[in-house]
Amino acid sequence: MLGFGSIARAETRLQFWDMIWGPPEYITTAQKIVEQFNSEHPGIQVEYRSIPWSNWYQTYVTAVSSGSAPDLSTGAGYQAVQLYQMKAIRPLDDVISQMKADGDDKDFAPGTIDTLRFDNKYVSLPWGLDIRVWFYRKSMLEAAGIEPPKNWQEFREAAKKLSTNGKYGVVASGDTGGSHYVLSSILNNGGGLFDEQRKLTVSSNPRNVEAIEWLASIVADGSMHPASPGYSSDDRRAAFFRGDAAFSLDNPTIYNQANADIKDDIAILPPMEGLHGDKGTIFWVNNIMMYEQTKYPKEAAVFLRWWSKNQLRLWTEGHSGQIPARQSFIKDAVAGDDRYQYVVDNYIPIGKTTATAFKGIFPELSEIEGEGVLQTLTQQIFQGVPAKDALAQAEARLMEIAK
Template identity: 25%
Template sequence: MTISRRALLAAGAVAGGGLLGACGSNTGRGDGGGGSRPALTQWYHQYGESGTEQAVKRYAAAYGKARVTVQWRPGNYDQQTAAALLTDSGPDVFEVNGPTLDQIQGGQVVDLTALLDGVKDDFNPAVLAPKTYDGKIWGIPQVIDMQMLYYRKSLLQDAGLRPPDTLDALVDAAKKLTTKKTKGLFLGNDGGAGVLGGTPLYAAGLQLVTEDGKPGFDDPAAARTLAKVRQLYADKSLLLGAPADWSDPSAFLQGLTAMQWSGLWALPQVQKELGDDFGVLPFPKDGPSGRPAVPVGAYAAAVSARGRNREAAEEFVKWLWVQRTDDQEDFALSYGFHIPARISLAKKAAKLRTGAAADAVRLTTDHGHAQPLLWTPAAQTAYQDTLSRIIKDGADPDSELKTVLRKVSAELDRVKKTS
């Protein structure tokens, strides 16, 4: 199953920094008989959702102030763009899972703050925050993807259970729902170490990085919460070794699990096969300072600082991703199932106004959190390894977190020195 836009939500989905040879000299910048209109090249990663490529080419063709050539980029897109931004033959406008801190600090992308004058507050703040650095906006969010907990209403009712609204209740429900044929919960074939990331920390009222650039989980609550996630594994309540991983709802649809952590993209298929016999929840809160947690992510439209027509590129980005609200809704909901980045569009979109889809929008608006810009690949890897040892190996959460806090602190100090 092609993950496409939703791949950025998986823990560790960060832009690659290596160079890729021959990353694309066909920029589409020739005069091409377009008169005085500037020529722009726009890059997208290869979506798995049918019709997306045709749609973005249609949007570009409708723009009258420049000749926009769309390039559909298969392969390791993040690596391709990272390499291309260092050359004069890269894109003028490109979609990016970021921009990354290195791209911003390296002067590779253009400040787009002015493009959101008067409409900034209409963009979901959870996905706009990682596009913001030093008070400036470096990418315009396109659509939102989010993760949530699916549960079978009938199975919970038969067991006398309410939808779990705390982590303790989730641990209890997963254990009670586990039978010889069905497991209580599916968090991925690795027990959740890969997909959950920092979500349990947010559920405990913590965060990965504070506003002043320090580790946000130097708190006893972190160990207590991760110990409960470990308990799910120790209780044998988790489905492991499913035919498809967490991003695919097939385990949930086949009755292999009563509850499954997956994404919004799975909702149309779940609804088609289960009708009204399911509901959706955030990751439940834990502890007195806890709060429900919903991981979100968004690709953004960015402008290369090495482009030959930067002003024209900025005008095009504003036209498509700020002004053309009909196209933004079309891009979010006609090819796959996503939430528009604009709060007003998400509220009025017909496909998102009822049932579980409306619940997903509400959860995203009320409880969404994104991976912080300062959360570098090095910090991610260190934390990911720690989470895996706690969940799968039963390592002591206190000692593991003390070790990873030292590593993350050193990494954040390094990042701040280069700022």
């Protein structure tokens, strides 16, 4: 078992790569937290690097393949398990064992530590829970005399009524953030990409087909902002903030990025019922991982545990869009924000992973989300390609990935 006490080596230097999990303040806050660690641990100096989401999958695979991976990083929900299969991730079993011995594991949201277990190994440690939430502009619905929709049929009717005079019911994007519309809709309708045996059911599951046809119907109605297929997530948010559309799917605290004059006009839509009464949305347990290429696993473990216990400021100052995996952080992270608390109480319980029916995670999930096939599917739907045709193309590519 690794020892996590004092480290004798003089000034070990570690590389820590962190995804951009919030607005610019997030990066500044994360850098300050690393500086605090460095001042408290003169024998271990951590160099912080923020990694953008554009081409994130290629960034890590290239680093691993070239022998230039960091010592530690945060990453997308399934990144660690996929890189573990590439023999690039160092299991955290010793770290988790010590956390269980001192009771620290009990601070994490139920099931989140075990969610990150694969091949009988803990491949990473949870830090943030990410989920997609439907938002709406209160003033636009009120002006049209529309109540917040409770189900898909009401949503479609509202979106159609709101699409007038250069405004639209829904705005989306054609990037990774846009693919969350597809995943969220499938899960909201009780569908899923896989069955209990990890077999692909993309086009064979009628619930999936219904979900994609529902999205396609919004496009056919003229209710989807026509620029959506080419929009980035930043473009989508800007359009929603401008009032170009009434509904948008995004991270739990996106309203914090809006100007003060419209922040209070952004409301959370209660979880909707799909065509069969199901509720659900896409959900990830984002995590921090250690790489096999590290020369200093003991020192990296010291930083990993310290970072896990001292990252509350990522929410209170950095405005991270995640929900803390540590339950002791939630009260301070929420800090009287009723919308944030609503997400914790009403959306987190209905969150589902991309694996859905399969209990656990597996390596292909990272490539499925990062390779681009879901983005292509999303763009096709928003461009009016028939749902069954688009799903069949997506499944063919997903089967190649699964093999």
